[in-house]
Amino acid sequence: MDKLTVLWQSTALAHFQGGQLIMMAVGLLLLYLAIVKKFEPLLLLPIGFGAILTNIPLAGFSEAGGILYYIYKVGIDTGVFPLLIFMGVGAMTDFGALIANPKMLLLGAAAQFGIFATLFGAILLNLVPGFEFTLTDASAIAIIGGADGPTAIFLASRLAPELLGAIAVAAYSYMALVPIIQPPIMKALTNEDERKIEMAQLRVVSRREKIIFPLAVLLLTILFLPAATPLVGMFCLGNLMKECGVVDRLSHTAQNELINIVTIFLGLAVGSKLSADQFLSVKTLGILALGAVAFSIGTAAGVIMAKIMSRFSQQPINPLVGAAGVSAVPMAARVVNKVGLEANPHNFLLMHAMGPNVAGVLGSAVAAGILLALVG
């Protein structure tokens, strides 16, 4: 009978706390969104699964000696996993469209307004009872507006590890919701004629331009913003490996096996931060609300910047492409293309939107560097 008592005591039934049950439901919700709604499944599936595992009473997944504890310590605490993901993303990114039309970098800059405005919003939220965001917290939250998963996780792990779970979930969720969030804003800020604008075909970019580009980006980052060099450096390394043509086996591995392995671990480690005591707080609601605001402001800023540029540019610029400046590669560009096709069935904006889209990645890495340098 003694053994039976021990066995009963070692079931979870005797130890569940309410918060843990709620967090498991959150984990299941993330799995549902990943599998059924296909919201960024590559990240949200392991995050959701990790959230379930970390909230199992007695199992100790995230306590010293547990597998999620080790993965978090090795990969997130050190910042290594998001940087490796970023290297892989760099090895998947084609800057051809941006090099062909470098003005698009201004759209990637404008969309970062979403980040800095949200910073303001996060501080204002302190006026609501229950919120106490420091400037550091606010910076980590604001980066959701960058619409870039690894950048958000990297910055949050440096500035506000206890908010990491909510920030990562918000970032990936809103990236998945881009097709729902962006079109109304894009349509509200443009008229039918603007959306019908067709853009001139992009010139072909030479291999050599593509090789020099990541080195130039790295050089500028080194000169003006060393704090951004971990992110930008690994990204440029990946991109250089892709474009240089002499290390294809390394580039292929960075884009496939390495990024896949790290993605599994990164997702689980982020999920391990979805513990009841850290996630079930009014702060999380604030983070989710601020994330939506950040995406919306970033989209609007991009579109408005595109309208301004359109006025001064000789070549026609469809203001829709500004929305792709938030990054969320390649979804935001696809959304631009879709909204453009609705207005004009012959208007294929995909390639034109890829320029601001990848510019947005650089823009938010730079913004992250600024926040690290000034707040971190």
Added chain:
Amino acid sequence: MDKLTVLWQSTALAHFQGGQLIMMAVGLLLLYLAIVKKFEPLLLLPIGFGAILTNIPLAGFSEAGGILYYIYKVGIDTGVFPLLIFMGVGAMTDFGALIANPKMLLLGAAAQFGIFATLFGAILLNLVPGFEFTLTDASAIAIIGGADGPTAIFLASRLAPELLGAIAVAAYSYMALVPIIQPPIMKALTNEDERKIEMAQLRVVSRREKIIFPLAVLLLTILFLPAATPLVGMFCLGNLMKECGVVDRLSHTAQNELINIVTIFLGLAVGSKLSADQFLSVKTLGILALGAVAFSIGTAAGVIMAKIMSRFSQQPINPLVGAAGVSAVPMAARVVNKVGLEANPHNFLLMHAMGPNVAGVLGSAVAAGILLALVG
């Protein structure tokens, strides 16, 4: 001449101990079994090689600073490697046959009798002079009866690290010997007519059932046996990645590159535990004997359970499929198929045996959880 003396002193010839020579012979034997006899070569080849390396005098492979030392510390001491292997095995496992005929789970339960009976046997062995197995040792040894490599290594690393080498070698060796161990037992416990029984074709299982199944297994494990959630959780994660259809690149990596990399390291680390002082003990002989007993009892229990179920079931059940309940996926199922074909050339039992076969994996993970909860 001085240099020559130093050089002589730094050859192994001047330092070999008898035990190290014997252990190198054991390592060579394992390589022979792996390469020539094709005994579970994916594990036994690196284990055998690791055994040779760890016993080289002066080389210090398993001392602080040696490569096997690091691999063991990082992968086995933490429990991470067997869990990653288990995730990969989960991503390779198809539960379709089991979902179509869930009664087969009882066969996977019955075969675990091999584990718990061996526990008894290990304690009884203490009556023989020279054996001193604690209950913890006995539990680690008994899990060999689970016929599941990663489960055995995980449990042994938690309960009896100094027996890990012998336990892993016994587990993989007997898994390779399943085609020799099982048929006589299966034939002794069944008659010709029973072996001729053909089973009804299995229904097709929907994708959605396959997606929900691992989540249900995880949920039950969480509720009733949190101690088993590391093993079951990682297994279910792998299986969910496989079945959900939205993270194919992660599932592919878990089944291939990741499991291959971890298998090389796991094998070497297990081999590093085959040092003379730990392996050359009468305990090892006891472990090998108990392992054979465990496999045999498990097989018999599965067959007997199948005979009982056959009596009460409306649909015909061939008692041979009970033998597959020990797991040893997919070999035990193939053995069932072969023995069935001998009795009736039109009797294809492979798919019917896959149900109890994968049930046996779950069964031994549950048994491992019980032992961890009650003894660990």
Added chain:
Amino acid sequence: MDKLTVLWQSTALAHFQGGQLIMMAVGLLLLYLAIVKKFEPLLLLPIGFGAILTNIPLAGFSEAGGILYYIYKVGIDTGVFPLLIFMGVGAMTDFGALIANPKMLLLGAAAQFGIFATLFGAILLNLVPGFEFTLTDASAIAIIGGADGPTAIFLASRLAPELLGAIAVAAYSYMALVPIIQPPIMKALTNEDERKIEMAQLRVVSRREKIIFPLAVLLLTILFLPAATPLVGMFCLGNLMKECGVVDRLSHTAQNELINIVTIFLGLAVGSKLSADQFLSVKTLGILALGAVAFSIGTAAGVIMAKIMSRFSQQPINPLVGAAGVSAVPMAARVVNKVGLEANPHNFLLMHAMGPNVAGVLGSAVAAGILLALVG
């Protein structure tokens, strides 16, 4: 304004030191050599990139907490990365040509004269003001003559970590320069008639010979030189996995994903040692000079040994194949083939040069073991 000051202080412009600028130029030079001149790009590209990253002021890539710091600690400090690369190289090496004509091992032995003679040269360099090489330093430098990257990195990480960067850069640069360094020496030491010698076709080697070979090499190393077993052991493990035919998935992973991942990290970690204070020293110039000497002496010793053997051998031996004894697989063998074809358009020496070429890998691993045993 305060923020602006902070931002200015956080640009690199305010903090660059001259040495860092020079080292970044060195990094760019390595990238140029890798990408444009195709000098061993798989290693020199990540090394060059790592050199740039590690010299960024304020970014702290190689300080505690930086990504290059972690990679170096985990992979080079422990010796694990070069050993894993060596395992992968073993899994890519075909010893068939050597087994068919084992005399070629003597050429692989002779070429190691480049290593030991350079040892002498490094000590002699102490007579030049500014040089202060200990015997340990000299040994780490001399291994450049082995023409084998992982061996050089492994030995340097054990004997002289502060010289690692320069040694690795020298080793890979001269390996890339083999087609320029070797032909003049080969032509100076042979006459037209000798270069025209055609060699008898090699017999076919059975699979079993290829399986036993790595085990025999390991056994001899265990008996006579345990200090070399980390290198030789991992190399033989890779080769055994390749040849045994029963673990193809492990062998494939060792040759592809695993070696690619480790190569990226190894390159970055080596690059992280190219910091101004360690690299910008007269020692580096000495190392570069000694490396060239080592390659040249090794090549000459190989050719001379081949000439001696040619005199005593019944079967014709083209002395050019001796040059392949320095390893630099497979480039040195290709150079031999090219020089042979220049003298005699029907003289295909490639397969004959592969024997000494892979013998050279074993030879320098043995030489590294001797240096470790006697100096380390």
Added chain:
Amino acid sequence: MDSSVHQLLVEAGTLLLVGMSFVFVFLTILIAAVHGITLFCKRFPEPATPHPSSAVPVVSQQNDAGQPSPQVVAAITAAIHQYRQTK
């Protein structure tokens, strides 16, 4: 018989009983759960063509450039087959 062995035997016996009972109970509940899943999936069957269209398109930070469509792969595989046979 050694008294400590005797005590261990009792413990092992208890473990045997408790363990086997638990395994059977657990897997029996799982049988019920599988029946439940099957019923659930029969009552709420998957939509006939779940793949082609959905409100939210398949999304991924990681682009999938270079991944050929299954049809292309099938075509290529057939082509290779043909090529190999005619070689």
Added chain:
Amino acid sequence: MDSSVHQLLVEAGTLLLVGMSFVFVFLTILIAAVHGITLFCKRFPEPATPHPSSAVPVVSQQNDAGQPSPQVVAAITAAIHQYRQTK
């Protein structure tokens, strides 16, 4: 309004101004840099056929076993081409 919040708002406002300015300046310099790269690459164009011949051959310690033969690749490429055109 809470004085500490007020102070934080001022700081956030400064960050907003400084940050956006910096981002714009940085990416504007990058635009100039890209124009520079393009000019450079136009002035020093790549040699027409860089691949086939070069003084120093492509070198690699790691062999390239498992790489399909050029003929196979050519055959498959032709097959794909045909497939696409007949689609």
Added chain:
Amino acid sequence: MDSSVHQLLVEAGTLLLVGMSFVFVFLTILIAAVHGITLFCKRFPEPATPHPSSAVPVVSQQNDAGQPSPQVVAAITAAIHQYRQTK
């Protein structure tokens, strides 16, 4: 000449002698070993068809269902890559 350099030179010279001797002895023994292996393999030749059938079947926890040969996959990947780039 500096006395410490002198001493180091003596040590280096000893290393040169001892090291080269050892390398030669070691690789000479390996030559003998290879001859031994070859003799052994000639005396006990491999069975003519070792692959198709054997008493104990090839066993593996990890299944290999559905995996096309690596070469074919490599060939297809390369072909697709080329096709995509020339598109």
